[in-house]
Amino acid sequence: xxxxxxxxxxxxxxxxxxxxxxxxxxxxxxxxxxxxxxxxxxxxxxxxxxxxxxxxxxxxxxxxxxxxxxxxxxxxxxxxxxxxxxxxxxxxxxxxxxxxxxxxxxxxxxxxxxx
Numbered sequence: 001x002x003x004x005x006x007x008x009x010x011x012x013x014x015x016x017x018x019x020x021x022x023x024x025x026x027x028x029x030x031x032x033x034x035x036x037x038x039x040x041x042x043x044x045x046x047x048x049x050x051x052x053x054x055x056x057x058x059x060x061x062x063x064x065x066x067x068x069x070x071x072x073x074x075x076x077x078x079x080x081x082x083x084x085x086x087x088x089x090x091x092x093x094x095x096x097x098x099x100x101x102x103x104x105x106x107x108x109x110x111x112x113x114x115x
Contacts, residue, residue: 016035021062069083
């Protein structure tokens with residue numbers, strides 16, 4: 001089966017984010033540059049494909065990665081935050097709770113999540 005140009009683009013974006021996920025200096029501007037888009041064009045394209053802004057899309061992927069690391073007990077909460085590209089633990093905790101509906105600690109203890 002042939003993939004559409006949008007599917008190929010989204011796979012490329014996801015691959016780049018996964019490769020750079022632990023780099024806390026990796027931002028939307030850098031992603032746009034690596035994809036070959038302007039920041040505005042990347043934002044519009046991701047909004048069209050995922051209904052999320054480019055920064056929200058990157059944050060979502062980082063939070064899901066952190067959740068996976070916490071759930072599998074591979075790392076403690078601060079290690080998972082740093083490994084997922086967050087440099088500020090209070091920002092990480094607030095973003096995590098906003099995304100999943102529970103704190104990282106509650107999530108690690110098996111409390112049900114919303115997403």
